[in-house]
Amino acid sequence: MKKPDKKTVLNAVKEAGIWIIGCLLYATAVNGFALPNSIAQSGMTGAGVILHKLFGWPIGLVGFALNVPLLILMFIFISRTSLLKTLVVSGILSVALDFMTWLFKSYIPVYEGNPILAALICGVLQGAGLGMIMTTNATSGGTDIIGRLVHKVIPYITVGKVVMAADALIVIIYMIVFKSFDSGLYAIIVAFVSSRVIDSLLYGMGNGKMLMIFSDKAHEIAEAIISSSRRGVSIIPATGAYSKEQKNMLICVARKNEISGLLKTVRSIDEETFIIVSEANEVLGKGFRRSINS
Secondary structure, three states, X not given: OOOOOHHHHHHHHHHHHHHHXXXXXXXXXXXXXXXXXXXXXXXXXXXXXXXXXXXXXXXXXXXXXXXXXXXXXXXXXXXXXXXXXXXXXXXXXXXXXXXXXXXXXXXXXXXXXXXXXXXXXXXXXXXXXXXXXXXXXXXXXXXXXXXXXXXHHOOOOOHHXXXXXXXXXXXXXXXXXXXXXXXXXXXXXXXXXXXXXXXXXXXXXXXXXXXXXXXXXXXXXXXXHHHHHOOOOEEEEEEOOOOOOEEEEEEEEEOHHHHXXXXXXXXXXXXXXXXXXXXXXXXXXXXXXXXXXX
């Protein structure tokens, strides 16, 4: 087996650090702001919170246990390559949630004040934590996996719609079990703020992003993008107006959560490349929306 080089090891350590910080931010939001103010949570964490309140079970451990069958299905039907990252992140998140539960109970006072303010802070912290994790092309599992599984079986149902429906169902169950309509309304605030923060970390608010890449290694970069992301790339001859140099320009359109990974791919081949990332407000076609009304 080939021994990993120093750069690979450093990247792995960097990613692990990002995952730990992101999970701790998320766990702080749940234990320091959501739980004390009875704000419903979505995803596997939300299911863990419900069982924690009913039976006192550890939130993180329950969330991880619920993720296990989904991870097995992911391994069988979706992708074995992305399984390891998801498994590691979900494990770190499980430990972080239970660690922060103990820390807030033992040493740090929780915030029990204005629930709207608590929802806003919770949304910012959760968005920052999840956004950091997503910049490494990783996920914490849960409803994300459910969305991908359903989309694989029924392609015309988008992953986002399935995740939204699954998250909404968990929040509704929380509202019914604890007879608290307000908790669901505060959860909407958390979800909205969190999504905005995630969007800002992942470069964008639109349906897609367009990359224009100028490099002497255009063909090599194009092959790397196609093989790593399955996104199409167009190569267009370009001439510098000042230098009169002939170069190739690459054009690639991708979803906003793919941009971070694409930029890393490009920079790994040519650190001196010139890149423009612009908004693509409407992207129709394979891999994106089928029509304006979809």
